[in-house]
Amino acid sequence: MSLLLLLADAPGAAPVADAARGAASPADFMAARQQMAFTLGFHIVLASIGIGLPAITLLAEWRSLRTGDTVYAELARRWMKAAGVLFAVGAVSGTVLSFEMGTLWPGFMDKYGQVFGAAFALEGLAFFIEAIFMGVYLYGWDRLSPRAHFLTGIPVVIAGIASASFVVTVNSWMNQPRGFTLVNGEVTDVDPLAAMFNPATPVQAVHLILASLMVCGFLVASVYAVALLRDRKAGRVDRYNRLGFAVPFSLGAVCAPLQVLVGDWATRFVADNQPIKFAAMEGVEHTQAGQPFKFAIFEIPNALSLMLKFDAHATLRGLDSFPADQRPPAEVVRTGFELMIVMGMFLLALAAWWGLTWFLRRRAAGRVGELNARADLPWKPWFLRAATVAGVAAVIAMEAGWTVTEVGRQPWIVYGVMRVEEAVNPNPGLRFGLYVVLVVYAVLAAATISVLRRMRRRPEPAAPADSPKEKVPA
Template structure:
């Protein structure tokens, strides 16, 4: 027996389910093209066919994720109009530019992806084929940029005037390049690269653990883990800028994420813990001065607490766990990738240690989980606003009936899509294993 909610609540749940499912494929859709390009470039530079084969096989799997991402991305576009008509009535004209540019960027990516896939071995110059993947990277990354700038606008709305509920004096570029855009878009794009690197590294590490020790998987592991280490460092740096943005522009979101209840200087960073009946934090790890440093760059800074805001204007305190989970996984990914790089440099015999390989395997699903945590923190942490400081979430939602029926229908659709994509990818690579392809191409497996 399903619980009964109002249309606004069902709209929030359906949008959350759609975003949660779509973001997996969208993340891989942004990150994998860069990894394909790195593999093909390395193969061309070193005249190493193993890296070229990596690019070929990754590109085949990439097409499946793109297909599912297109379907779920279309669903999000439809749901914006169907589930959030009042929001679109107020903000739709202002955010039309990034929505249009996102579609254009996707078309740009799709056209060159088709040409790239069907022109292997058709150019005498390998460089010409490699150049075709560059527009795919640009299209995928700019697609992420434009759609994330829309989310940034929801957190820092500007570029219009609202007079008696009527939107006037629209300035699309100002709306798109709002104060939240730099940190939010940079964080989303770099985490897409990091996640794609770890998902591909997970596959290589798992194959090595299962005894398939040919040089192809070793080279795949090396390329992905070195890339992951670089992306993990960049993620941490951009995450620091994101924390400083929140401290200045959305202090209640940062305070809720850190369970920072009282405004104070030398504020500690609270990790984990639970709230007792009196609303006090128990069983948490506190890092002295860390929240002040994260917020303003020095330990004596005063950090605004939740005591400065009305309870109805603060996010749910559950966002603390999403925030902590995202940061903890990010640190784990940096640590594992650092271990691999350090072992390869100073202890080559340890780079294929079983514990390290299992750690890399765990990094694949954990990186996807961090993406989910990040978006949950971003969206739930903005509540109760759909348009920060201007429109509350229930005000932007539809009042129509049967949103619950749509929810169940889309859950069924996403289940079918998820299972189908998994089966197709599994069958695609199981029926054409690396060993057979290496043999067919006359390449040495290596041990």
């Protein structure tokens, strides 16, 4: 999640006594929530890169096979090496999360593990397939034929998407629990398939995969945007950096408008199935007909009812129609939702400008003078500066979105079935685990950044030494 989730304290979420398990102290209860939020927020970025970077790598290698351009091949080799490093780090952070599920939330795992356990088993299988083929792909450079080597990368992409999708089925089940029956508090009639393919799975899975591709695309492109700004100051633009920017940015630009459509789908799903979360997202405090749309300091009368129900006078439920002890921390949820929208609109604007430039260049392809005048449009300093920020903006949007998803479900760990305080480990000392995790992850992050910085240097030139560099258009 994000800092918003670390600071969230859901009403009614204070530990309560349990005759069988006891209760965690308020400090340990909050520490458990903060530790899970921090480790999830750290891991989700690595998971996004694990989905997106292999896809970007294969796209570059495919272009190399089609055009014979060695720059694409060099980029693919560089990106997959970085993916290998981040895959290893992601495996560590993912393992920590799997242990935390048992050590921090034993009540949850003990009662419902049998319902969603199959999804975690399938995720583990997909993870092993991804790891095996990533090793083959990395080792296969210069050892396999170009076509065979390209084919070994396809399972990496597919397995990465499958792995993330199986994990998302668990989170979607927590939002829309299915596949079991409660009899006197005991779980019976378990149906793992019904649990995995619950109503929230399609929208959450598509939303996450698109977000991962978009985050990775803009994040990688931002690195090359910085390099291009430095090249412009030197009076030239290295083609390696141009293609290194164009390939991932194009992927992010394609995903941005699709994510807006899927986001609308997700919002409507939440409105129908988790109305209290929707009320918190939109800042709807009171039930009324003709709800206004509020954003920051702006308010449009009747607009929210019109957008959601296509009826300007439709009645939408507010937070006041739900019991106080079942309401999420509305300010946190709303802030996260607005932050996600702002970052998403910024990325969409950059994607639209990139697409418009591509269209104008294609249209002017037969008119050389016009093409030359427009060829430099996406490489202007202001655009590259905005693209530099885009990587961070995409990460913020993802973290804010996860904050909305998780904090908006509070005070439930399983929506409408189990509260968070019923799931937490009642044993003392959980806060010390948080301190250890913070230190370990700080070391892990520093080591990862150090390794990636050492990998920045290009091992070989992208073109023969006597080939001229591209000149920056006037």
